[in-house]
Amino acid sequence: MSAETKKIGEIPSYKVTLFVRRFNPEDGQEARWEDFDVEVFGTDRVLDALHKIKWEQDGSLTFRRSCAHGVCGSDAMRINGRNRLACKTLIKDLDMSQPIYVEPIKGLAVEKDLVVDMNPFYQAYRDVKPFLIASDKPAKERLQSAEERARFDDTTKCILCAACTTSCPVFWTDGQYFGPAAIVNAHRFIFDSRDEASEVRLEILNDKEGVWRCRTTFNCTEACPRGIEVTKAIAEVKQAILVGRR
Amino acid sequence: MAKLPAGTLYRGKVGMWSWVLHRITGVAIFFFLLVHTLDTALVRVSPEAYDAVINTYKTPIIGLGELGLVAAILFHGLNGIRVILIDFWRKGAKYQNVMFWIVVVLAALLFIGFAPRHLAHVFHWNV
Numbered sequence: 001m002s003a004e005t006k007k008i009g010e011i012p013s014y015k016v017t018l019f020v021r022r023f024n025p026e027d028g029q030e031a032r033w034e035d036f037d038v039e040v041f042g043t044d045r046v047l048d049a050l051h052k053i054k055w056e057q058d059g060s061l062t063f064r065r066s067c068a069h070g071v072c073g074s075d076a077m078r079i080n081g082r083n084r085l086a087c088k089t090l091i092k093d094l095d096m097s098q099p100i101y102v103e104p105i106k107g108l109a110v111e112k113d114l115v116v117d118m119n120p121f122y123q124a125y126r127d128v129k130p131f132l133i134a135s136d137k138p139a140k141e142r143l144q145s146a147e148e149r150a151r152f153d154d155t156t157k158c159i160l161c162a163a164c165t166t167s168c169p170v171f172w173t174d175g176q177y178f179g180p181a182a183i184v185n186a187h188r189f190i191f192d193s194r195d196e197a198s199e200v201r202l203e204i205l206n207d208k209e210g211v212w213r214c215r216t217t218f219n220c221t222e223a224c225p226r227g228i229e230v231t232k233a234i235a236e237v238k239q240a241i242l243v244g245r246r
Numbered sequence: 247m248a249k250l251p252a253g254t255l256y257r258g259k260v261g262m263w264s265w266v267l268h269r270i271t272g273v274a275i276f277f278f279l280l281v282h283t284l285d286t287a288l289v290r291v292s293p294e295a296y297d298a299v300i301n302t303y304k305t306p307i308i309g310l311g312e313l314g315l316v317a318a319i320l321f322h323g324l325n326g327i328r329v330i331l332i333d334f335w336r337k338g339a340k341y342q343n344v345m346f347w348i349v350v351v352l353a354a355l356l357f358i359g360f361a362p363r364h365l366a367h368v369f370h371w372n373v
Contacts (some may be wrong), residue, residue: 021253023286031253081257102252169262216332218261231261232339235332 004235011041016096018049020061021103023110031110035099040091046079046102047086049115063114070225073161077114078103083163083223105166107175115160123160124178128186128204133197142194152191154232155184164220164230169212177207177213180220180230187233190240206241216237260346268325271318297361309368316360320353 009072016038016040023031037052047068054061068087075086080094080101094100109114111177134142158181165171165179186205190198211234254261260283289296302308326344332338365371 004353009350020328078256081254101254106253107255166255167258169256169265215265216261216329216339216342217258217265218339219256219258221339222259222261229339231332231342233338 011043013039013041013165014047014091014096015039016091017099018046018053019054019099019101020050022113024060025112030217033101042059044091044184045087046077046084046089046091046094046100047075049091049100050086050102062112068213071159072223073159076104076105076163076166076225077172078105078160081218083167085161085163086226088225105162107168107172108162108168110234116166118162120175121165121179121181122160124165124182125160125185128178128182128201129197130189132189132192132195133200133209134194135196144193148193151193152188155188155191155226158184158188160185161225161228163225164228167219168221169219170215174209174213176209178210179209180214180234182231183211183214183234183237184228187237190237202241203238205237211238211241259342264325264328264346264349268322268329274318275315275322288312306368309364312368313361313364316364317353317357320356322351324349324353 003170008086018036018213019033020036021031022034036057038049038052040049040052045139047065050061050063050065055062063077063086065075065087067074070085070088073085075190076083076085078084078101079086079089083105086102091100097124102114102235104116105116105215108121110116121234160181162181164184165181168177168180171177183205187200190201194206214234216235218231220234221228221232224230285296285299288299325346327343328349331345332342
C-alpha cells in the first residue's frame with residue numbers, strides 16, 4: 001500500500017492463506033489440509049483469522065476458544081509447527097508471505113478439526129493432587145514470607161492450555177507420561193511452605209511415567225504462553241526426589 | 247471415533263534437535279559396540295579368525311565409517327555431560343542453549359585434531 005492511498009488512522013490489511021488441518025469423525029475420511037484465503041489486519045491474531053473463516057466462509061470449522069485473551073487456555077494449537085495460543089499469536093509476527101499452518105496439538109486424540117480430547121491431560125493433572133493439603137485450621141490466613149511465596153511463583157502462572165505437554169516428544173509416544181503441565185502444577189504445591197503433602201506428590205512423580213521420563217528437550221519451556229520455565233521446574237522436582245533439595 | 251493427528255514436523259529448537267541427534271548417535275554407537283564386542287570375542291575362537299576379520303576392516307569405507315563413529319562419540323559424550331548438567335546443576339536449564347554450542351565447538355575442535363591423522367592412515371598419505 002503506497003503512502004498516498006493510505007488514509008490517516010487506517011490499519012493496513014493483508015491477504016493471508018491459512019492451511020487448517022481438518023478432521024470430521026462423521027465423514028469417514030482421513031484428516032486433511034484445507035486452505036482458506038483471509039483478509040486480515042496487522043493487529044489481527046490467528047484466532048481472528050479462524051473466526052473470519054468460521055463466520056464468513058465455513059461455519060463447520062471447529063475449534064475451542066473462550067476468553068480470547070490468553071487467560072483461559074482454550075485455544076492452544078500448533079501454528080506453523082509450534083504450539084501457541086491462537087489468541088496470543090499476531091499474524092504479522094508470522095511470515096505472511098508463506099501460508100500459515102494450523103493444526104491440533106499433538107499427542108491427544110483429535111475429536112474434530114482443532115478440538116482434541118483433553119481428558120487424559122486433565123487426569124494427569126488431577127493425579128498429582130493439585131490442591132493445598134494442610135492439617136492446621138488457622139483462624140485467619142496461613143502466613144508465608146515473600147521469599148517462600150517467590151519460591152514457586154513461576155509455576156502458579158499455569159493456565160492448563162496443554163501447549164507444553166503436547167509439545168513434548170516423550171508425551172507423543174507415551175501418553176501415560178504425566179507430562180510437563182501436571183509436573184508444573186505438582187511443583188506449585190511441592191515448593192509451597194504451607195503445604196504438607198510434598199512427599200506424597202514426590203512419590204507419585206517418582207514413577208517410571210513420572211519426572212524421569214523428561215528428556216530435557218525444552219520444547220515445553222519454548223511452547224509455554226505464560227513464559228513458565230517448565231523444564232527447570234521439572235529439574236527441580238527431580239532434585240527434590242533425589243536429594244530432598246527444596 | 248477419535249483419531250490421532252498427523253501433520254507437520256514439530257519445529258522444536260536446539261533442545262529438541264540435540265535430543266534427536268543424541269538418540270541417533272546413541273543407537274549408532276550401540277551397533278558399533280555390538281560388532282566390536284563380537285569381533286574382539288573372536289580372539290577366544292582363534293587368533294587367525296580374529297586377524298582375518300580385522301583385516302577386512304582395513305578398507306577406505308570402514309575408515310570413513312570410523313571417522314563417523316568418532317564424530318558420533320564426541321557429540322554423544324559431550325552432549326551427555328550437557329544433559330547431566332541440565333539435571334544436576336542448578337543453572338543447567340538456564341544455560342542449556344549456550345552449553346549446546348559449547349558442545350558443538352568442543353566436538354568440532356577435537357574432531358579437527360583427529361580427522362587429518364586418521365585419514366592419512368586410511369589412505370596411506372605420507373605426512
